[in-house]
Amino acid sequence: MDRHQVFDRNLLLTRRLRAWRQHGNSADFLLARACEDLEERLSTVERQFDVAVDLASHTGLAARAIQRSGKATTIVRVEHARQFLDNAFPAVVADEEILPLKPASIDLIVSLLSLHLTNDTPGTFLQIRRALKPDGLFLGAMAGENTLAELRECLLAAESEIYGGASPRVVPFADVRDVGGLLQRAGFTLPVTDIETYTVRYDSAFALMRDLRAMGMQNILIGRSRRPLTRHYFMRVAEIYAERFSDPDGRIRATFSFIWMSGWAAHESQQKPLKPGSAKASLADFLKDVEKLEKK
Template sequence: MLRQIRTFCRSASAKQESKFNVFDRKVKLLQRTRAANDEESLQVEYLRDEIARRTVHRLSFIKREAMNLLDFGCGSGNFVKTLLTPTEDELMKDNIDNVRPKLKHVYMVDSCLPLLERNSFDDSFVTKINADEEEYSHEILQRKDFFDCAISNLSLHWINNLPGTFRNINDSLKEDGLFMGSMFATDTLFELRTSLQLAEMERRGGISPRISPFVDSSDLGNLLQKANFNLVTVDVEEIIVNYPDVWCLMRDLQLMGENNAIANPPGPITKDMLIALDPIYRSLHGDEKTGALPATFRIVFMIGWKKSDKQPKPLERGSGQISLKDVL
């Protein structure tokens, strides 16, 4: 069950680029490949499908035609699937009818080949590219000023060099090209994080990083601006998914390929920790009426435009002709 709770707008603060790898991308690829080869993973596309629908809705406001679009970290192609799947939702149907004619061709890029090949699409509309997102070395990705638009949904949180990746995407875009992305932000799965910490403290007398770190939404604006994006907008939405127990939550995360993949990981979660986890989670965060366990996914949406002389610019200081005092 999905519930949108609220939307925030945040200012951005700078964040230093680091060569230290937080995530082991080889481990992450193995996790995603293992998940993609499990037929049960077809049942856990709900988050990515929902974000794909919201991306289509946001793109419906973009007045561009004949766009070559880069779907960066596309997974199984949730965005294209949303565009091509009939729906009874009238608003969604209007959004799709608005966006689909604007797209000339979609280039789907993902490092996980089994996910990339999960769904079949018309080759005249879609080109699939199996390439590492962080290395950005495929010949099509190396083309400068090629794409009119780039999107990326729920994949950037596993990138080590986020500033470098933003610069690569910017280089691939044409002048005044659009980048629209979404990624998990700080406080995602805070219920699971706090419960795991308490369970480990109770059984082991200490805590370890069991949930991968997420970016702070307040940092993304400056990261995009440093990557030469202009007119940057960042906002945050929360999606809450209710689970019957903590085992279902952790199983779904595994099937999504969202296991912990930090470099130098702690030891495995022990059986006694798991025994302590569910009652702690239930007492702290459970719904007393339904018995459901909520899990919060905090999604930061970002929009940036490659710099262009065509874009609106602020007027020079002191050029205004009307006094605010007269208006008030």
């Protein structure tokens, strides 16, 4: 296996398919929330798109959000497994890290809550940008660094206490500044990133972990420990969680942070930064004027 890989993506697909067979879309509330945000964000874009791609959002929710927005004429879904697809939209089965999209062929690409689990995220961004037509838009959301921070802390604390050491148990999520840098490196113009944070409350850590299993979101880190974990360990995790992150009513809090990102494929019509020295007023003159006003 490539030493640069962080995630076991075969295991990710296996667990997502198992979650889909056992639970269907019963735990898709985070994706549903992201789709609400997507529809709102698309409503502010003063453009119509001929062909849109819903990339690896795992259910039809994102495609339907694009459809409700009225911004796209044709919507195509791209998913890693046929089981995630239905007959509502044209579809392609492909890994999001190896996109089968022709260069400059798509007007809008949307991806919700999947790209943080790619091993070559810079390369995936580059493929997305190349697939866009000039002045095409990429709009996506991925999990940010504060996601499941409480659970991560409790898992590490319990493991250190019981086993005398700890291994990574929660995926390392991205920082918003790093994501902005990746968009720039991939050649997107006018890149924008921002964060939406949601707090979900549960009766216990066990209820949270049940939801994560229903999403297929267990540990897929290649460097994860293979040590079997006992019931005692998980009981201690739940106790620490309740001690550190519970509200007065006894329910616990779980943080989910979405990094929203957008970028355009370059086009001559887009706004460009001014060339150095082309400004008609200098900062020094502006500061002098401010100083004069303050003395009056």
